[in-house]
């Protein structure tokens with residue numbers, strides 16, 4: 475039986491890294507390289523378990539993230555892609571992205587991946603400043619990013635993203651401006667630009683809490699964000715999400731699926747999924763993930779759940795509203811689409827939140843158009859407060 479009618483997105487998690495970056499709180503491990511071959515087999519078994527639904531669901535984006543997926547070999551990716559193509563109907567224009575660290579991207583490696591169908595790269599550049607890269611415990615310098623871009627173009631990747639982080643401890647506006655100019659000089663197709671978050675348990679958070687590094691500065695954050703927004707717009711990039719800019723037609727379709735609150739499957743250790751009316755997450759520890767997917771893949775149909783799923787929750791309407799607003803408000807151009815919202819929740823967005831919409835529009839934080847409601851440029855800097863206005867009404 476078909477449980478999902480709209481095209482799906484797939485996220486595959488590869489939880490291995492050579493070393494841990496100082497800001498990173500992702501589910502990744504630096505001492506489990508020996509587990510990689512078994513992990514790939516387990517991932518293929520998890521894909522087979524989804525195929526047991528007996529229905530070949532249409533998939534229009536695949537994102538392999540981590541961790542450091544570029545630690546896998548072309549042969550390992552070949553096995554994964556073969557299983558994906560057996561289990562799902564990958565659309566002819568399927569966006570297939572790989573998250574990668576610059577130091578792994580040689581031309582021959584990238585040509586192999588291109589041959590397997592990968593057509594988008596997301597490269598972790600993070601900064602052009604050598605001191606900041608050292609502070610982040612990154613393993614590369616800026617020349618590795620230049621080489622990676624060059625290799626990507628030679629391997630015929632026409633959609634390349636650079637990830638950068640701003641507002642790190644001690645970073646000046648001039649430091650950040652130099653990074654922005656270097657990013658633009660590399661001529662990527664897409665730029666993801668995130669303010670540093672000091673996540674619990676990270677080395678940077680411990681250093682800031684201990685007073686060894688200065689704490690985040692909100693004014694510097696706002697100045698850097700505004701500087702980069704203007705520089706990227708001046709270079710012809712279109713902003714389409716609070717932290718993301720694209721060249722025409724080069725938006726990340728996979729991430730749009732999340733921001734539009736549309737269904738996706740999460741595979742691999744510590745992945746999250748949203749499909750069939752539930753949100754779920756898988757076992758986080760890679761060894762346990764491997765153990766539970768060894769042996770014969772199950773033949774029963776529990777789509778979208780697999781033996782690796784550890785937690786499941788049915789999505790109630792209130793949760794769905796919350797998620798739709800939280801993520802839709804991040805979309806700086808399309809915002810919350812009023813007709814899709816009305817179709818999903820049976821009421822127009824403006825009619826559902828008349829007071830909050832009127833208040834935020836009067837404050838210049840929100841733009842109310844015939845077909846959408848979105849943050850104004852001023853609202854983007856205060857997006858969390860704007861979103862809270864709506865979310866607080868859900869809990870009244």
Ligand code: SF4
Pocket residue numbers: 490491493494495498499500502540541542575598
């Ligand atoms: S490479 Fe990425 S996933 Fe790995 S430790 Fe660094 S930031 Fe985290």
